[in-house]
Amino acid sequence: MWNKVFVTAALVAGMATATIARAEAPAPYNVTPELEEAAKAEGKVVFYTATDVAVAEKLAELFEKTYPGIDVQVERAGSERVFQRIGQEISSGINNADVIETSDAVHFEYFKRQGWLQAAVPQEVADKWPADERDPDGYFAAYRAHLSVLAYRTDLLSEADAPKTWTDLLDPKYKGKMVKAHPGYSGTVMTATYVLSELLGWDYFEKLGQQDVMQVQSSTEPPKKLAQGERPLEVDGNEYNIFRLQEEGVPIRIVYPEEGTPLAVGNAGILSKAPNPNAAKLFYSFLFSLDAQQLNSDFGGLRSFHPEVVEKAERTPMSKIKLLHSDPVKLEPLIQEIKTHYEQYFGT
Amino acid sequence: MSATVVEGRRASVDLSVPIFLILGLLLSVLVILPLFWIIWYSFTSDGGGGFTLANFAALVTDPTLVRAYAIAIGMAFAVGVLSCLVATPMAWLVARTDLPGRRFFRMLITASFVTPPFLGAIAYEILAAPNSGIVNVAFRSLFGLDSSTVLVNIYTFTGLVFAIACFTFPYVFTLVANALDKVPSDLEDASAILGGGAMTTLRKVTFPLVLPAMLAGTLIAILQSLTMFGSPAIIALPAGFHVITTKIWSLFQFPPRLGLAAAAAIPLLVITVMLLRAQKAILGRKGYTVLGGKSGTPRINTLGNWKWAAMAFVLTVLSLTIFLPYGAILKTAFTNTAGDPITWETLTLRHWRFVLFEFSATQLALRNTFLLGILTATIVTAIALVTAYLVTRRSIAGAGYLGVLATAPVAIPGIVLGVGLFLSYANPTFQLYGTLWILLIAFMTIELPAGYQQMSSSFAGVHPELEEAGRIMGASRLRTLWDITAPLLRTSVVAAWCFVFVGTIRELSATILLTTANTKLVSVIIYDLNESGDLGAICVLGILLLVASFAVVYIANRVPVLGGSQMNARG
Numbered sequence: 052m053w054n055k056v057f058v059t060a061a062l063v064a065g066m067a068t069a070t071i072a073r074a075e076a077p078a079p080y081n082v083t084p085e086l087e088e089a090a091k092a093e094g095k096v097v098f099y100t101a102t103d104v105a106v107a108e109k110l111a112e113l114f115e116k117t118y119p120g121i122d123v124q125v126e127r128a129g130s131e132r133v134f135q136r137i138g139q140e141i142s143s144g145i146n147n148a149d150v151i152e153t154s155d156a157v158h159f160e161y162f163k164r165q166g167w168l169q170a171a172v173p174q175e176v177a178d179k180w181p182a183d184e185r186d187p188d189g190y191f192a193a194y195r196a197h198l199s200v201l202a203y204r205t206d207l208l209s210e211a212d213a214p215k216t217w218t219d220l221l222d223p224k225y226k227g228k229m230v231k232a233h234p235g236y237s238g239t240v241m242t243a244t245y246v247l248s249e250l251l252g253w254d255y256f257e258k259l260g261q262q263d264v265m266q267v268q269s270s271t272e273p274p275k276k277l278a279q280g281e282r283p284l285e286v287d288g289n290e291y292n293i294f295r296l297q298e299e300g301v302p303i304r305i306v307y308p309e310e311g312t313p314l315a316v317g318n319a320g321i322l323s324k325a326p327n328p329n330a331a332k333l334f335y336s337f338l339f340s341l342d343a344q345q346l347n348s349d350f351g352g353l354r355s356f357h358p359e360v361v362e363k364a365e366r367t368p369m370s371k372i373k374l375l376h377s378d379p380v381k382l383e384p385l386i387q388e389i390k391t392h393y394e395q396y397f398g399t
Numbered sequence: 400m401s402a403t404v405v406e407g408r409r410a411s412v413d414l415s416v417p418i419f420l421i422l423g424l425l426l427s428v429l430v431i432l433p434l435f436w437i438i439w440y441s442f443t444s445d446g447g448g449g450f451t452l453a454n455f456a457a458l459v460t461d462p463t464l465v466r467a468y469a470i471a472i473g474m475a476f477a478v479g480v481l482s483c484l485v486a487t488p489m490a491w492l493v494a495r496t497d498l499p500g501r502r503f504f505r506m507l508i509t510a511s512f513v514t515p516p517f518l519g520a521i522a523y524e525i526l527a528a529p530n531s532g533i534v535n536v537a538f539r540s541l542f543g544l545d546s547s548t549v550l551v552n553i554y555t556f557t558g559l560v561f562a563i564a565c566f567t568f569p570y571v572f573t574l575v576a577n578a579l580d581k582v583p584s585d586l587e588d589a590s591a592i593l594g595g596g597a598m599t600t601l602r603k604v605t606f607p608l609v610l611p612a613m614l615a616g617t618l619i620a621i622l623q624s625l626t627m628f629g630s631p632a633i634i635a636l637p638a639g640f641h642v643i644t645t646k647i648w649s650l651f652q653f654p655p656r657l658g659l660a661a662a663a664a665i666p667l668l669v670i671t672v673m674l675l676r677a678q679k680a681i682l683g684r685k686g687y688t689v690l691g692g693k694s695g696t697p698r699i700n701t702l703g704n705w706k707w708a709a710m711a712f713v714l715t716v717l718s719l720t721i722f723l724p725y726g727a728i729l730k731t732a733f734t735n736t737a738g739d740p741i742t743w744e745t746l747t748l749r750h751w752r753f754v755l756f757e758f759s760a761t762q763l764a765l766r767n768t769f770l771l772g773i774l775t776a777t778i779v780t781a782i783a784l785v786t787a788y789l790v791t792r793r794s795i796a797g798a799g800y801l802g803v804l805a806t807a808p809v810a811i812p813g814i815v816l817g818v819g820l821f822l823s824y825a826n827p828t829f830q831l832y833g834t835l836w837i838l839l840i841a842f843m844t845i846e847l848p849a850g851y852q853q854m855s856s857s858f859a860g861v862h863p864e865l866e867e868a869g870r871i872m873g874a875s876r877l878r879t880l881w882d883i884t885a886p887l888l889r890t891s892v893v894a895a896w897c898f899v900f901v902g903t904i905r906e907l908s909a910t911i912l913l914t915t916a917n918t919k920l921v922s923v924i925i926y927d928l929n930e931s932g933d934l935g936a937i938c939v940l941g942i943l944l945l946v947a948s949f950a951v952v953y954i955a956n957r958v959p960v961l962g963g964s965q966m967n968a969r970g
Contacts, residue, residue, distance in 0.1 A: 398639030
């Protein structure tokens with residue numbers, strides 16, 4: 052059944068990208084009163100997302116306030132779980148989701164090939180988004196970005212004792228002190244594992260696996276384990292969760308190693324068989340609006356590609372950080388290999 | 400017998416045969432279809448869909464699968480032994496001694512059945528995580544030790560065994576305590592009269608008589624832990640190892656390896672069947688012990704000075720299995736993060752506000768959970784009632800097969816059933832995936848054996864004479880069942896209903912593969928929240944789930960139509 056779907060789809064997709072010339076992106080759309088009316092008639096929109104549940108719910112609240120009468124159903128899970136769910140649903144003929152968002156860029160290449168997305172470009176994206184951060188054919192765009200960061204509890208680890216580089220983590224003094232998320236669950240960590248394995252080689256992870264690292268699933272979780280005081284040091288995890296915890300007064304500091312910090316881009320797109328097509332378009336356009344993007348930054352600590360978003364002063368701007376970019380096209384064929392390596396070195 | 404009576408009976412429609420056929424068909428579909436697809440897929444290649452033996456080869460050659468099985472089996476046996484070692488003395492103390500408050504203790508342990516094991520595992524994360532765990536923090540501050548001292552670490556193999564045993568020992572406890580109730584006191588009296596001291600009587604008479612119940616309970620504990628998904632997922636994954644259920648679950652990640660998942664599920668099925676046969680053999684061989692009927696009230700041993708030691712033991716066990724976990728859940732629900740000390744500043748209602756007003760999944764999940772719980776309990780009890788009737792009264796040739804079919808799902812571990820149902824119904828032909836129906840089917844299949852066992856054992860206690868009287872007076876079989884038998888059985892009916900209800904709302908292992916956005920259940924959102932580390936929200940949901948379950952069980956026991964009966968120990 053669905054394994055066949057995947058295999059044939061992969062083959063077809065491979066040919067498709069090779070032979071079919073690029074289609075033009077559709078003309079950008081604005082939020083018109085007609086669209087709003089039609090969306091209100093549908094009354095709800097279903098949002099599959101990998102953003103931290105509190106942030107995603109906050110965004111939903113803003114949408115519901117902006118467009119009263121349309122409920123947002125937020126379905127939050129780790130990127131890879133969202134991917135698994137949408138795959139199971141679509142291959143079973145179920146169309147639940149209107150708008151989807153994950154932090155694994157590979158997914159959107161895949162969705163696009165499968166024909167699961169519909170092309171739609173909000174005016175805001177057409178006008179203001181950097182060309183690198185949106186699909187040239189208009190199927191998706193970078194709704195958010197964040198880094199997967201090294202961070203530590205300043206009250207449990209002095210600055211002198213804290214690691215400065217990725218390889219510092221292999222020091223025996225950090226044994227039993229670290230927590231990290233899982234690439235089989237988190238798109239952010241899949242991306243981070245890929246770029247770091249390219250940069251440092253797999254033997255880095257093999258040695259890291261000897262360090263008695265606490266393994267959690269979502270990249271939202273290591274920061275929470277730091278806050279809880281369960282471990283003083285995180286190997287990876289969402290920068291935005293750290294920002295949020297810092298604002299709550301938890302003593303955590305981020306380390307941006309000189310070798311670079313992995314960047315995870317969270318794309319969003321509208322599903323081609325969205326059950327609430329108008330509400331989907333309205334919500335999708337809202338996701339890229341300045342209000343939503345500013346909220347993501349202020350409340351969520353997320354990075355935005357909207358040029359007018361003003362970041363809080365205490366955050367290190369992305370321009371001052373050396374970023375490690377991932378190439379989804381190169382990453383995709385390596386996913387199974389990465390998981391196998393990972394299980395070999397970390398046990399799960 | 401006159402001809403008119405015969406005529407009269409022919410004229411009124413006897414629904415036995417059609418009901419028998421419908422039930423037979425329903426049970427066959429429930430049980431056989433998922434198993435068929437599991438076997439079919441296990442021979443299907445994940446790569447192209449052709450026939451292959453590679454999936455079975457991987458069971459032997461893939462070290463990650465072999466290791467997951469080895470750990471799971473080791474864990475299950477350790478849990479079984481530990482549960483038995485703790486439960487047996489507990490059962491003896493509350494059933495056969497003058498321990499103060501023993502009725503209360505017994506009730507408490509029985510009520511702790513309602514705790515979903517995954518919630519218990521999360522409570523132990525809060526209590527016994529190596530650095531932030533409340534127990535470790537308290538230990539360190541009590542003795543002024545530095546932060547590197549770790550008293551207990553739940554993220555280990557032993558931690559996992561402990562956390563599971565805490566919530567499976569009630570199975571052994573209940574079986575052994577019930578067996579102790581029924582040990583004929585004349586045998587013990589005989590031993591005492593012949594000069595045997597209290598210890599000799601215990602060792603030579605009582606203990607051998609309840610040994611089968613201990614073994615049977617241990618096997619149930621082994622089976623429960625072997626097929627458990629939630630607790631290992633919560634404790635074993637952070638510790639960096641898989642058990643077989645979490646490994647099967649991981650095979651569903653993209654790209655899904657359904658063939659391998661199906662093949663990996665088959666040994667689990669085989670082990671389960673073997674364990675159940677072992678249990679049956681043990682209980683069957685020594686069945687005379689507890690089934691001999693009561694002869695007088697059980698002898699009560701006076702503890703004397705041992706009372707305090709016994710009390711300390713019972714309270715320690717209850718602290719570990721009830722007081723501490725529930726305390727941790729309550730504390731976390733009302734404080735900012737699990738590690739905070741309790742002061743006026745750290746007390747907060749933010750998690751409650753989040754769960755009740757901000758988190759959009761809460762309402763839907765609560766509604767789905769209780770809708771499914773009530774539906775499953777009602778349908779399963781009804782099916783179990785009719786099936787048990789047909790089987791015990793043998794009114795139709797071949798009725799015995801219904802009993803076999805109704806018991807068979809007990810051999811199918813939840814995660815295996817989840818795989819099977821996913822393969823059976825998550826395709827464009829059926830399209831049940833994504834609806835509550837697939838979950839209803841799953842829960843019915845999982846809970847049927849428990850409901851059926853309850854009903855059939857209580858039917859054995861109702862003499863057919865009364866039913867025959869009803870039939871002679873011209874009532875149809877169904878009418879007799881409804882008017883005469885069912886009211887006589889209402890205690891059992893209510894108990895079975897509650898048992899199935901509680902079982903449904905704590906189910907996670909099959910559910911986890913079958914839910915979608917619109918069919919979220921509380922157990923699944925708790926699991927999702929655990930993966931993102933939102934302990935506060937989990938504890939709030941856990942409290943809501945427990946309070947609501949107790950309320951439903953309470954109401955079910957008080958509804959006048961149902962007889963206002965007491966929930967019995969097994970229910």
